[in-house]
Amino acid sequence: MSAGSQDGEGRQWEWGADEDFVVGGLPPEAMGGIRAVLRGLVDLAELRMDAGHDYDEQNPRELRTFATERLVLWYQKFEHRKRIYVVRVNWLG
Numbered sequence: 001m002s003a004g005s006q007d008g009e010g011r012q013w014e015w016g017a018d019e020d021f022v023v024g025g026l027p028p029e030a031m032g033g034i035r036a037v038l039r040g041l042v043d044l045a046e047l048r049m050d051a052g053h054d055y056d057e058q059n060p061r062e063l064r065t066f067a068t069e070r071l072v073l074w075y076q077k078f079e080h081r082k083r084i085y086v087v088r089v090n091w092l093g
Contacts (some may be wrong), residue, residue: 011042014043014082016076016085023089033071041084045077063087 015022023034066073074088 009080011045011084013038013042013075013084013086016087022086026089026091027093028092030071030089033068034073034086034089034091037066037068037071037073038084038086041077043073045079045084084093 023031026034063074063076066075070091070093072090072092073086076087077083077087078085
């Protein structure tokens with residue numbers, strides 16, 4: 001897993017597999033949007049809040065989704081690791 005945003009001792013996000021596998025070939029416009037969403041997810045995780053759909057408090061490691069007009073992002077959040085792992089991204093731009 002390759003490192004994404006690093007915030008010292010705080011939360012981080014990482015690609016759940018190789019970056020090329022998750023977002024390879026996407027245009028710079030898409031990558032800017034993806035990184036903005038990930039910064040927001042990290043900020044929400046710092047506040048112990050969740051975004052996206054499919055969140056189930058009974059099984060908090062399940063795959064979650066976050067969608068905008070042009071982006072669908074699947075991720076997992078591991079509280080004990082202080083990590084968000086990006087599993088898949090679809091760009092509809």
